[in-house]
Amino acid sequence: MAATLTNPLRIGLRQERVIPPQCLIIFGASGDLTHRKLIPALFELFLQRRLPSEFAVLGCARRPWSDEVFRQTMAQRLQPIIAPNPQAWEFFSQGLFYEPVDLQQPGHLERLGQRLEQVDRLRATRGARTFYLSVSPAFYGSGARALAGAGLLADPQRSRLVIEKPFGTDYASAQQLNRVVKSSAQENQIFRIDHYLCKETVQNIMVLRFANSIFEPLWNRNHISSVQITAAETVGVEQRASYYEQSGALKDMVQNHLTQMLALTTMEPPGRFEPEPIRNEKAKVLQAARLANPEQPWTCCVRGQYGSGGTAERPLVSYRNEPGVNPNSTTETYVAVKLLIDNWRWQGVPFYLRTGKHMAKRLSEVALTFRDAPVHLFDAATGGVSSNNQFVIRIQPDEGATFRFEVKAPGSGMRSRPIAMDFSYLDSFGEPSDEGYVRLLADAMLGDPTLFTRSDEVEAAWRLYTPILEGLKQSPEKFPVHSYEAGTWGPAESDELLSRDGLLWRRP
Amino acid sequence: MVPQLTLQAPLKLPPSAVPSHLQQLWADSDDGYNGAATFTLVVWEPAWLEQHLARLGLLEEAVMGMQRPCLVDAARRAISTYGLPSSTAPLSHTLAQALVTQPGGESQSFDDLRGQAIESSISELQPHRMITLAPTIAAEQPIDALVAAYCPLPEDSHGGGSVCGDVLVLRGGAAAIAGELDLLPQLIPSHLPCWVLWEGALGEHLDIFERLTVPPQRLIVDTALGHTTPSMGILAQRIAAGQAVYDLNWYRLGAWRESLAMTFDAQDRRESLNHVSQVDIDLEGDQLCQGLLLGAWIASRLQWSLQGGHRHGDTSFYSFQRPDGVKVDMNLVSVPVGLPKAHAGSIMGLRLLCKPPNRRGLSVVLCGEASGCMRLEGGDISSRDLVEAIVPLVEGSLEVQETRVLAGGHDTTNPLLATAAHLADKMLAATVSSKAP
Structure with missing residues (x-):
């Protein structure tokens, strides 16, 4: 039986939350993200009947395109997606419009306002608007200010602003951007994207913890000895060198995605499953988190950069030899940090976060290791003492969870060995999960901010890593970039970060 | 969710004066507001059961045309009071029909707030206009046209951006209502979507049904309210004709x-x-x-x-x-x-x-x-x-289900329902046309 066989009874049932009538305005509509992610996600929502008939997309960019050119451009670029559903595309594309707009030109915004009213009338979109800033991060603040200045964000119930990542480049710039954005719109209108939060298994962390009574009593310092959060990629920097050179692994992955996973793993149960109580708890735990040694951040942070590697058939070039990368670059492509959380639940439990490019395996996971059994009555089948229990939440690939515990090894002796009790999304559910942007766009248009980061969360996340970022500026020599062979699990120095605590990185 | 009443006491007008009055209603607004650009909702709301229960003194509350717990309780009391089989469903057409013949209460008057009490979850969607057709059990009753403005309650509108709409109630005998249906095209803006919510049994007052539910109007029906054959037949026929149809029974x-x-x-x-x-x-x-x-x-x-x-x-x-x-x-x-x-x-x-x-x-x-x-x-x-x-039993009130449809509707029928309704109608036809072996 093929593992991908879809449950025929499942098809078409996912219509639980239909998006209310509205117009989605995409700034940067001529850019890659629009045809690679946004329009495909909207078309998928259309195919799932989760978009209402009263819906429109208004693409905006500087290029002097017409509605028809925008439709044709999207049709050409999305051909493989459209081909199986040409009639559906025909209906969907009737709701695509385009307006040439430069956000810095007041006259353009006035024209945009008039065009929006026209689209409202044409598509009966009830005056509800979601503005999506898919532009360079440098224009997030000025874009928000321009929209507010034109009165387009004045209605807090019917206008929203979606902002792509990265939100700031450090604590100070994130604060500054928050000030600008919050002077343009109310917090409940602002949707700051973190793509990791739209992954089914990231959301499942909350369900696992708060819908089951078996986990939560164990989910604390009394039972958990350490936690490892990993996001490993097998790809290198690819075509993102110019961005990556400025950003590096810490800003690109740790400050946002891994820190959000940390927040979901460690937050207290919210009083209600509603956006604000959830975001309150996430912000609280991030405010209680700190580097293991903020005074000497180099002792709890290891940076690495991939060197060459791979095989003779598939050689991998080093980071410094990638196109667009400075040959003397000290940008990290790998980073591991040790964090602690100063609250009642987690005091003393070390959290190890690591991410890297060109690593041995593509995976993201949260692994919670439980404390030793108080008394070792049995020897392990392999000799020595039995291993600790471990609960691993697999974010990707093979989404699911594994619980590892000891059982009696078959035979006449009383030796134990670990086995894995496994849950897999693929095996347990009758249809694949939505692509991330499908969920993110749907939630933004539904006005549900649960999966978007609030200003205080973003700032707390930046503040957490400020000692490292400051240290990198002031004493870069204390944060050397260790080379690691492409296709491995990172530099040896990273292993030392854990071995000092008597631990090992997981080799999943 | 609670029902809310209109902003002002409804104004009783001759039906012919309604279109000009509605045009004038918002004309004095400072910002030139002329109604929410949302949708029109036309409701055929016979509430036969509710009216008969009120007539017979089994329902003390006003008739509102809503499926409230007090209505179900009163209906269960009626089943027992009039010796109907205990297997009779409280909101079934059977019960309403059985009560027609029960004497008593002819002189009893009851408040009729149909169309004036608006479910807050629906008013929150800011309909441009809600038109309620409220036939009375007194078949000869002349028509009353009641007009009023409504606004979402402040707590429902979350403090921002609320716009108001208007409501029209045409109340009277079914024949009198049928006589005024030509008014409706003037009152339904063609550039906005329009839903027709048929809260009666499918198959009754077919003439009114046909005139009210002309495509591209989107149709909301409930096949649980009438008899099987006409309900399924009309559902399948309308879907096959390409109309957007929502069946609350399917939900x-x-x-x-x-x-x-x-x-x-x-x-x-x-x-x-x-x-x-x-x-x-x-x-x-x-x-x-x-x-x-x-x-x-x-x-x-x-x-x-x-x-x-x-x-x-x-x-x-x-x-x-x-x-x-x-x-x-x-x-x-x-x-x-x-x-x-x-x-x-x-x-x-x-x-x-x-x-x-x-x-x-x-x-x-x-x-x-x-x-x-x-x-x-x-x-x-x-x-x-x-x-x-x-x-799990997740029935939800009729109004909750209606709100879901109105909050994000489509101008086509759900393909799952379309396919199922077509086959269900064929199944029904197969049992009607064949005899038991």
């Missing part, structure tokens, strides 16, 4: 569809779906619409073709052919129950028997929260793997 089936799909989500069970040999559906009473829609949904999803059907006693028998040519039996059994759910024909239980080759058979039994599983647990199921689940 009530949601928990059953989800529960059955969930059973076969597990990878190792999916294969069994190709080897279903028998389906049994138990439903309350003899209103078959829900059972037919559920059976038709299963059959259409699994690509079975209908071979024939007949009805014998309380059971409708259908035979289908699977894509591999094997015959599948489907039985819809009407079960009388002592305390039926509010709507007629609610599903009580569902059983699927699967015979996968070279594997132990599988029996899937889903039972309603309130109805138990014993009947479907009988027969030869001990030789099979048994999967049982309880399907």
